[in-house]
Amino acid sequence: MYDLIAGLRIVEVSAFVAAPFAPLTLSQLGADVIRIDPEGGGIDYRRRPLSDDQTSLYWAGLNKGKRSVALDLRSADGQEKVDQPGIGKHLSAGSPINFVGEKRQPVRPAVQVGQDTHAVLRNVSSGRFGSSMLPE
Numbered sequence: 001m002y003d004l005i006a007g008l009r010i011v012e013v014s015a016f017v018a019a020p021f022a023p024l025t026l027s028q029l030g031a032d033v034i035r036i037d038p039e040g041g042g043i044d045y046r047r048r049p050l051s052d053d054q055t056s057l058y059w060a061g062l063n064k065g066k067r068s069v070a071l072d073l074r075s076a077d078g079q080e081k082v083d084q085p086g087i088g089k090h091l092s093a094g095s096p097i098n099f100v101g102e103k104r105q106p107v108r109p110a111v112q113v114g115q116d117t118h119a120v121l122r123n124v125s126s127g128r129f130g131s132s133m134l135p136e
Contacts, residue, residue: 001065003030011036012066013073015043020062027065035068 008031012023020035027033037045047058072078 001028001030006030008032009034017062023066024062024064033066035063035066036073037068037070039070039072041070 005026008026010023010026010031010033012020012033012035014020014023014035023031023033023035042059045056045059046054047056049057051057051060071081073082
């Protein structure tokens, strides 16, 4: 691991290869990556191949070096937790905050974090056929 981009905090809400791979690379360059997963694990949490103890090798490989928190961002409770000092303030903690995800909607509630902390917010989206999201 390097410290080329130390101080940069990435909040990741993602699944499958492209979205988790980008923050993995940034983590290896020194960024602090915090992954938000749904309670019970992400969609690819049990994806094969599995180790002898049933841990997904895929999951472990794409998420090494990241911290994580389990939140249901679609629920009102999960959205409120993002704004609580123990979670939301810790996610930004005065440093630039960047969201990486495959869908824009689940990330939107977390954008409120930046209003009190003067964080820099970015939303990155990827898809195999390009983005169909138009600017608002």
